Amino acid sequence: MSPDPGSARGNPSHERAEPLLGIEDLSVSFRTDRGTVRAVHGVSLAVSAGETLAIVGESGSGKSVTALSILGLLGDAGSVDSGRIVFDGRDLLALDDDAIRDIRGDRIAMIFQEPMSSLNPVLTVGKQVAEPIRLHRRVPWREAYARATELLERVRIPDAAHRLGDYPHHFSGGMRQRVMIAMALACQPRLIIADEPTTALDVTVQAQILALLKELTREADSALILITHDLGVVARYADRVAVMYAGRIVETAPAGTLYAAPAHPYTEGLMASIPGVDGAIGARLPTIEGQPPDLAGLPPGCPFAPRCQHALDTCRTVPPPLERVGDRHFRACYRDG
Amino acid sequence: MAEPIPAAAADDSLLRVEGLKVHFPVTEGVVVQKRVGSVKAVDGVSFALRRGETFGLVGESGCGKSTTALAVLRMLEPTAGRVVFEGQDLTRLGRAQMRPFRRRMQMVYQDPFGSLNPRMKVRDIVGEPLVVHGLATDRSAYRARVDGLMDLVGLLPDMADRYPHEFSGGQRQRIGIARALALEPSLLICDEPVSALDVSIQAQVVNLLMDLQERLGLTYLFIAHDLSVVRHISDRIGVMYLGRIVEIASRDALFAEPRHPYTQALLAAVPLPDPAREAARPHELIAGEVPSVRNPPAGCGFHPRCPEAMERCRERRPELARRSRSVVACHLYDADGGGG
Secondary structure, eight states, X not given: OEEOTTSXXXXXXXXXXXXXXXXXXXXXXXXXXXXXXXXXXEEEEEEOTTOEEEEEOOTTSSHHHHHHHHTTOOOSSEEEEEEEEEETTEEGGGSOHHHHHHHBTTTEEEEOSOHHHHSOTTSOHHHHHHHHHHHHHOOOHHHHHHHHHXXXXXXXXXXXXXXXXXXXXGSOHHHHHHHHHHHHHTTOOSEEEEESTTTTSOHHHHHHHHHHHHHHHHHTTOEEEEEESOHHHHHHHOSEEEEEETTEEEEEEEXXXXXXXXXXXXXXXXXXXXXXXXXXXXXXXXXXOSOOOOGGGOOSXXXXXXXXXXXXXXXXXXXXXXXXXXXXXXXXXXXXO | OOOOSOOOOGGGXXXXXXXXXXXXXXXXXXXXXXXXXXXXXXXXXXXXXXXXOEEEEEOOTTSSHHHHXXXXXXXXXXXXXXXXXXXXXXXXXXXXXXXXXXXXXEEEOXXXXXXXXXXXXXXXXXXXXXXXXXXOOSHHHHHHHHHHHHHHTTOOGGGGGSOGGGSOHHHHHHHHHHHHHTTOOSEEEEESTTTTSOHHHHHHHHHHHXXXXXXXXXXXXEEESOHHHHHHHOSEEEEEETTEEEEEEEHHHHHHSOOSHHHHHHHHHSOOSOHHHHHHSOOEEOOSOOOOTTSOOSSSTTGGGOTTOOHHHHHSOOOOEEXXXXXXXXXXXXXXXXXX
């Protein structure tokens, strides 16, 4: 066993003047057979170099769509209605496809949930890791392969040099996710977006992969956006957290603050509904009543109001704005206190 | 070898699984298939469920927990061992003799989307077991029974005339539970019943299962990989690795004092939803991955990843034996002797 270098312990908070990535008032819609559905609604976020920001939410919260819009990967059905995504001083939404492609995989990399379906099954792993290096760095294959070997060693794939010629199906799920991380790191990106990177993996392997990801991003002083539904993962690895519900950020705070003093009723409910380590035998869990929101039929006002015990009349008419309630702590709620 | 079978007095156990093995043949050849080996998915599993308790079975993918469940229900034929349910060894029964016992043990599945027929109305899904077992003779009694089941799981009887796609994941899982309860089983085998659900909905379903257990006196075999849910709902927990049980203990003993190195590694790997506690606890990570069941290591299946592995772990497989508050299969405790 080795100590986990990836834990958030002892990590200084990152406060710098200029964030690496700033999302301002982003709204995204999708055309569906039930009409146009707004998946992201007025989202503003910032992440700085060296910082790990977790975006937490349940299905339909808009956490993955937010990430995909950063990379211009919304596909044909989705479109950005408004907002700006400023990365390193440039608005990504104003760039053409070629310019975005130059940034994607180079300055910003993404790691997806399913390592099997994100790797090309008919190309060797060596080629897939070397390709982005050759493409973005314009080096010959030989050099790209040498760098690929180094990368596979860095993500601790045993016997890396001899595994370049293997295909993805020769690797286990955990090893494939290591390959994905190697690919993401290939061009030393400033920002890594990991969307549920370990959900498909066993818990002991999940811990290895997240620790590795955290360690490598910290070494390179990159920023990490970790998209997850797992509040345990957030507690161990995130510096700051944004909680999303039905396309909106309902609360954002440093991780310690969010768990110690959640200020939005949804966050409170979420925290309370996780089976705790102190639960009495036979005790019932506090629940959030009702069903997850249906994006095609959202009420006016706060989207959480139908499930909220504290909902007021105003909550059902005008959505509450995100307002500061403490140090780097914001929430969108009208409730007092 | 001390006390091989986890102690549960024979009289109060609803289900006793003894030395259960499920081996799948591995064959070679296209025209003439030759058996060249076997995959030992479950390889000598023993545990017992007391009436009214919840027994959690945890482990990572490929550990054999779901295969164990299927063999208990005889949806898979065990290669060896006994499954004693309500005093009867099920492995000796023929198809027809099995039938009354099938009613008494039902399963709740993981995927609330894939396990409900999309072309059937919810009323027919919930009532189907009654029809199959010839219990739906009187039309109005049948209707009333389905309405009652809907109500039991917290759904409105009016909803019974809708189709599965009109329901959310949590509601679909309630439908699956209503169907499982239609035949008034004594044992419910829940295979990852909440892992496909959103966090806010998981708690609703966990509470429902606990309420139903109290009201109906059900016994649960609860299979899951999420340790926090298992901890919440279980009275006792069995930990599986590579087709074997490595430790069984009461929920409090297992979490307070895990004995098997794999149990310890599993608990350490799961992050706690509390940054303050996370910062205070050591994160000792275990190396490596679960080996393939097709080619398991000799001796103790866990020895290649075990930080405590000794010479004998590579040679001899440890048997389950009682060590103070736990039943554990590990050579580390050989010197402790039995009893305790």
